[in-house]
Amino acid sequence: MPSKRLFDRIDSIQLRGVTKKYDDRFAINDVSIDIEGGELVIFIGPSGSGKTTTLRMINRLIEPDSGTILINDQNVMELEPVALRRNIGYVIQSIGLFPHMTIAENIGLVAKLEGWNEKKIKDRVKYLLDFVSLPSEMFMDRYPHQLSGGQQQRVGLARALLMDPPLLLMDEPFGALDPILRKQLQEEFYQIREKLGKTIIFVTHDIEEAFKLGDRIAIMDDAKLVQIGTAEELIFHPVNEMVASIVDSGKKFKHLDTLKIKDLISPLECMYVHDGSLDIESAISSMIEKNIEIAVVSNGSGPLGIVKLIDLLRMEDKDSKIADHVVEIPSFSRNELLSSSLKIMQKNGHSMAFVMTDEKLSGFLFPNDAFSQVIG
Amino acid sequence: MDKEHKGVDSLLLSDLIEVWETNSLTLRTIEHLTMFGIAIVLASIIGVFLGLFLYSRPKIAHPMLNLLNLVETIPDIPLLVLLLPIFGLGKEPTIVASVLYSLLPITRNTYTGLKEVDLKYVDIARAMGLSEKDILFKVRIPLSLPMIVGGLRIALVFTMGVVTLGGLIAAGGLGAALIAGIQLYKINTILVVGFWTGLLAVIFDGLAGMIEKRLQRRYGIW
Ligand SMILES: Nc1ncnc2c1ncn2[C@@H]1O[C@H](COP(=O)(O)OP(=O)(O)O)[C@@H](O)[C@H]1O
Numbered sequence: 001m002p003s004k005r006l007f008d009r010i011d012s013i014q015l016r017g018v019t020k021k022y023d024d025r026f027a028i029n030d031v032s033i034d035i036e037g038g039e040l041v042i043f044i045g046p047s048g049s050g051k052t053t054t055l056r057m058i059n060r061l062i063e064p065d066s067g068t069i070l071i072n073d074q075n076v077m078e079l080e081p082v083a084l085r086r087n088i089g090y091v092i093q094s095i096g097l098f099p100h101m102t103i104a105e106n107i108g109l110v111a112k113l114e115g116w117n118e119k120k121i122k123d124r125v126k127y128l129l130d131f132v133s134l135p136s137e138m139f140m141d142r143y144p145h146q147l148s149g150g151q152q153q154r155v156g157l158a159r160a161l162l163m164d165p166p167l168l169l170m171d172e173p174f175g176a177l178d179p180i181l182r183k184q185l186q187e188e189f190y191q192i193r194e195k196l197g198k199t200i201i202f203v204t205h206d207i208e209e210a211f212k213l214g215d216r217i218a219i220m221d222d223a224k225l226v227q228i229g230t231a232e233e234l235i236f237h238p239v240n241e242m243v244a245s246i247v248d249s250g251k252k253f254k255h256l257d258t259l260k261i262k263d264l265i266s267p268l269e270c271m272y273v274h275d276g277s278l279d280i281e282s283a284i285s286s287m288i289e290k291n292i293e294i295a296v297v298s299n300g301s302g303p304l305g306i307v308k309l310i311d312l313l314r315m316e317d318k319d320s321k322i323a324d325h326v327v328e329i330p331s332f333s334r335n336e337l338l339s340s341s342l343k344i345m346q347k348n349g350h351s352m353a354f355v356m357t358d359e360k361l362s363g364f365l366f367p368n369d370a371f372s373q374v375i376g
Numbered sequence: 377m378d379k380e381h382k383g384v385d386s387l388l389l390s391d392l393i394e395v396w397e398t399n400s401l402t403l404r405t406i407e408h409l410t411m412f413g414i415a416i417v418l419a420s421i422i423g424v425f426l427g428l429f430l431y432s433r434p435k436i437a438h439p440m441l442n443l444l445n446l447v448e449t450i451p452d453i454p455l456l457v458l459l460l461p462i463f464g465l466g467k468e469p470t471i472v473a474s475v476l477y478s479l480l481p482i483t484r485n486t487y488t489g490l491k492e493v494d495l496k497y498v499d500i501a502r503a504m505g506l507s508e509k510d511i512l513f514k515v516r517i518p519l520s521l522p523m524i525v526g527g528l529r530i531a532l533v534f535t536m537g538v539v540t541l542g543g544l545i546a547a548g549g550l551g552a553a554l555i556a557g558i559q560l561y562k563i564n565t566i567l568v569v570g571f572w573t574g575l576l577a578v579i580f581d582g583l584a585g586m587i588e589k590r591l592q593r594r595y596g597i598w
């Protein structure tokens with residue numbers, strides 16, 4: 001049965017004195033916040049500070065004890081919860097793909113309940129899989145446990161986008177991924193965000209992620225909203241010590257000139273390194289087993305470049321060597337200045353670089369658009 | 377020892393055919409599997425519905441499961457005898473006893489399966505905009521299937537035993553042939569029928585086991 005389209009776009013989301021208690025303890029305490037349509041607002045703060053509770057009130061998974069939540073001036077408590085939730089995408093850290101359904105069934109489930117015909121569902125699912133960079137013909141009929149963690153999280157996003165909801169709630173979506181994969185998905189998400197044109201409320205515990213992705217950042221502590229503002233506002237005018245310490249890692253960017261690459265390095269783990277003589281087939285299984293989406297291709301003496309799992313999966317000739325398919329990326333010494341390396345990378349459109357210590361590969365550098373913006 | 381050994385040795389194909397024909401084992405097998413099939417289908421329907429019902433009424437779940445447990449502790453022959461005054465001799469009390477025995481594993485596994493579905497799936501289903509009914513049919517029940525099939529598997533073994541015992545109360549089936557063999561002390565008959573009944577039980581258990589494994593593998597829960 002089709003549910004009502006409650007809103008085609010978000011004009012505003014308002015929380016007014018929202019409070020929720022569990023026993024005698026506040027989960028959130030008198031939180032008020034105004035979010036504009038099209039904004040990406042990040043919630044960040046210590047564990048247990050009320051971020052998830054706040055998020056889950058917006059789609060009525062949790063109902064407030066007092067206060068109101070308005071979407072486009074409609075009180076969510078007056079909307080039918082099933083219809084409300086079908087108009088809001090929801091992505092969580094544990095993903096929660098249903099193990100008994102194929103990827104296509106997982107993504108298309110709500111469309112089926114809405115009574116779409118098979119063809120329309122299939123087309124939509126294909127479109128969404130391609131949108132999140134998973135070749136649809138390869139993934140539609142697989143089961144979730146056959147996918148790596150990063151691939152599952154992409155499917156989780158595709159599923160949330162099914163009904164083209166104008167609002168997305170994302171609760172630490174990249175939190176369970178290893179640092180390098182997380183950076184890659186952040187990078188991709190940053191790029192598709194523009195295409196999505198949606199209002200997004202995003203919880204994280206990673207301040208770099210917050211700076212990178214957020215238009216505004218809301219800092220929560222002890223069930224209260226402490227401060228909300230742009231990265232600059234938080235960095236230059238923190239309302240208290242706690243905010244200052246959370247954005248502290250952003251502070252060093254005021255002195256970009258003195259920053260070295262080693263201050264921003266993502267250390268390399270040896271599981272990422274694959275020998276260039278490996279064929280594509282074996283590289284794919286190794287990467288899926290290790291739950292990684294990028295591999296460093298090495299020829300024994302040093303790194304040749306990288307291959308991405310997504311690209312390998314699309315290759316026709318699975319017997320050829322991965323050395324023939326490497327994408328070269330720049331490499332810098334760990335003691336070089338960050339600013340000059342970032343400029344080089346930006347100019348050549350590279351999204352990552354190798355960091356070398358004494359001629360040996362020791363990590364990656366991911367330039368951070370948002371970071372450079374913060375520095376202005 | 378010597379005599380038994382000779383018994384097995386001399387069990388040639390011609391003896392086997394003779395035993396099969398004099399005891400009308402084709403007919404007996406059909407009778408047997410008919411009772412078995414009816415009992416299993418009934419037990420599955422009642423058991424799954426009872427499991428669903430108990431899941432929706434958690435307050436009576438424990439007393440009800442305890443009652444079924446009590447039924448389970450009555451040994452099979454006394455249970456058959458207890459049913460005689462109500463159902464008389466024959467197939468009915470045998471089927472009823474089989475169903476009574478099979479209810480516990482099927483009901484309990486259905487109830488436990490539904491209750492113990494990982495809450496993260498229920499939560500995400502709700503967040504996606506599934507109604508409570510959709511959550512039950514699209515998430516909880518499918519995710520409990522491996523567990524329900526596990527209960528069915530136990531029920532298959534119970535039922536095969538009880539249906540065979542039905543031979544004692546004129547239910548026919550392979551049990552009747554077995555008892556005739558015992559009464560007339562015909563070793564060949566006892567061996568053939570015993571082996572055949574055992575083989576059937578193993579086949580059905582194997583089939584159910586295969587379904588269970590396939591479900592578990594499909595769901596990635598090995
Ligand atoms: N269902 C619940 N029952 C009891 N306490 C809860 C429940 N959900 C959350 N809480 C409590 O509410 C507070 C806020 O939790 P949460 O919003 O999950 O924090 P965060 O997402 O910032 O880590 C925590 O102290 C947590 O223990």
Ligand SMILES: [Mg+2]
Nearest residue numbers: 051052053171
């Ligand atoms: Mg949380």
